[in-house]
Amino acid sequence: MLRSGTCASAAAWLRLAAVGCILASSPFGAASREFREPDEHSLDRHGHYHSRDGSTVHQPAHTRDGSKPEGASARCRDDTWSFSHTHRGTCSRHGGVASWVR
Template sequence: MKKKLLLFVNLLIVFSAIAQNSVRYTTVRLNLREDANASSNVIAVLPRGTVVNVAKECDCAWILVSYEGKEGYVSSKYLSYTQPAQTKHSIVKHQQRTKYYINSAGERVQSPTHYQSVPAGATALCWDGTYSFSQSRRGTCSHHGGVKIWL
């Protein structure tokens, strides 16, 4: 009976030691910081759903964790014991929202946009792969590497 009790106590000690180094998941994109405060230097940025090892469990605002060989502090309110579910944004390819600007002539013109093929109304292909809908040659594809091909 004493041997069983001793074995039980030893197992309890081992499991409590293992529990001290637990795993958590980030619930948002999270900064890993040098010290336990929001103004401390950022060591790394952890993507949502990243697995981190918690050095010691506590009911603290900031928790010491390790990630890819780096140790630092993260805000404990953004950690979870369960892996966060994939959001629609992470499953579905980002849907493109068409943006517009007012040109020098006062006309509303579609901003350069990525397309799989030449869209109707495009006037130029920019070097970054976007299509421009500019109504004049001045400034066409500016901030997009310039004009690659006039259409």
């Protein structure tokens, strides 16, 4: 079992990642968070961008019914939902972050 603040071996990290856990070094903190793609049918935009770490991320979008979409990480001040994997730059072209989603 891993304790908070300890470094895990690569094998232990892979086991944690396999169950959707994020290590304490995550930009979102120690809380478990699995990043999922949103249901495209519920969104008004369908584009993607490449983040600095090279991952592909869905661009911020509104939901058709106003509810929080699967995979959202933040609500932007213009009422779009962000799917960013890091805090840095989240909602930067959408008025900034109104609230973070856990």
